[in-house]
Amino acid sequence: MTLSKSYRTLSISSRGRQLTTPFPLIALAVIALAFTALPLFSLVWRAPWSSLGNILGRSQVLDALSLSAIISFAAAGVCLFIGLPLAHVMAFATTRTRRVLRVLVLLPMVLPPVVGGAALLFALGRNGFVGQWFDKWWGVSLPFTTAGAVVAATFVALPFFVVSVETGIRQSDPKLAEIARTLGASNWRVLGSITLPLARPAILSGLALAWARAIGEFGATITFAGNLAGRTQTLPLATFLALESGRIEETLALSVLLLGTSATVLIALRSRWLSV
């Protein structure tokens, strides 16, 4: 009781806290806030609200919407399937190994997605480093397929998931796993009963971040998976093509749709998964 009470007085004195920010910094903070909010507000302001339903009901837009949903969830799923093991390996690796792995894993996060798309093309394309064998042995070619779009989205989303989960696992008490092991638990048992349950919030927030990155993916997708309505044309690609061909109303409608989706997800997941 006393603890929560003193905590409360701390937060009540938030007025005092605000005053601790020197005035010029508050002015800069306002600029930063306006910098973020104004462009988004302008989208909402210019959006063709009266014809919105009409535009969003077009079959090409619906195709793009369902493709975006399929691709982003599939990418998040793949992140979970292959990213979780990697995060686990990294969390329990030596500091040196972890540093090397981290640089590798984080690269796609820093790299322009277009470069990522080109890299994927040279790796998994029909004449790519690995892709040529896929083509020869199984007749599988990834570019220009929905699976290719999932690959592109996964490529850019994976670092967000791995870093989130790796940090989550390392922040939980390593002694618990050790104790379980001394009590005779197998590696699988420790993973299932200790590590994963403790890392659950990190896994969920990692999934949310990866999904958010995947649904916004553009550069790698258009470079690697191409652009075809109903197969690889996701919402961001449809938005880009609408904008570049001067279909302003459609651009705005699609942008508002993406903005709404992202905002809904952020609000729905706040505090629980994203600690925002």
Add this chain to the structure above:
Amino acid sequence: MRQAVRLTMKQTSKLALFASSLALATFAVFGGCANNTDSETLWVFAASSLTDAFTEIADAFERANPEIEVLTQFAGSSQLATQIASGAPADVFASANEAVMATVLPEGELTRDRTANEEGGKWYIQGEVRGDRTANEDFGLLESVIFVRNELVVAVPAGNPMGISSISDLSNSNLLLAICDKSVPCGALAHEAATAAGITLSADTEEASVRAVLTKLLLGEVDAGLVYKSDVRATPLIAIPISPPPANTYPISAVSDNPDAAAFVKFVLSPEAQEILAAHDFVSVQELPAQ
């Protein structure tokens, strides 16, 4: 629990200094960008199929006019048109078809004849006055002028591994086919050509510019693509002609009141520039039937 990180006065002022120099650098960069509309720099926006030819033409123009610096920007015509409409600092626009040019110059008829459209003396872009149309007048043009023609071909990788012989083969869905998106001129032309041949294209990707189609072909990621004859020229790809050849006529226009813009348009119509275009497998405007 968490240990507070305290900054000493000295560290704080260092941090402030760093932050403000970063901000200053940012403003300097932005300021630099805003200065691009200098009268002595000329922004030429051109369709991506013109990339090689216009780079050479810009060099030739700069040699003839050392005081003018030509800056080029190449992309899908419709993308450039959108950029111009939203205020990009273009002085000259060369589009790969007339329909896209008409979106930039919506007020006037596209014509090669000055008598056809005499009323009004201003450029309008999306309803906004952009400059004086007198910029083009000294060579008798009020609106955009056709300067070149480009033919669409079926391009296949060297050796033609899939044995494609005509555009009719492109309805085969087992073939990986790249074309331009229908919003860009080469895509619109591709669909026209398919309709003329009585087929439906079984495309696997609709790229944002003709150069993107070319890249996919050069990487060997697709079996065939519909690109311009001029694109295939400097590549190991094979061009299979389509008969009758579907072609786009390219208009060019000054889109600002920069006097150098008109000079550039004039230069593009000169024999020197037309030769460069012909060398890149464009059909020079002199060879066009009079309209």
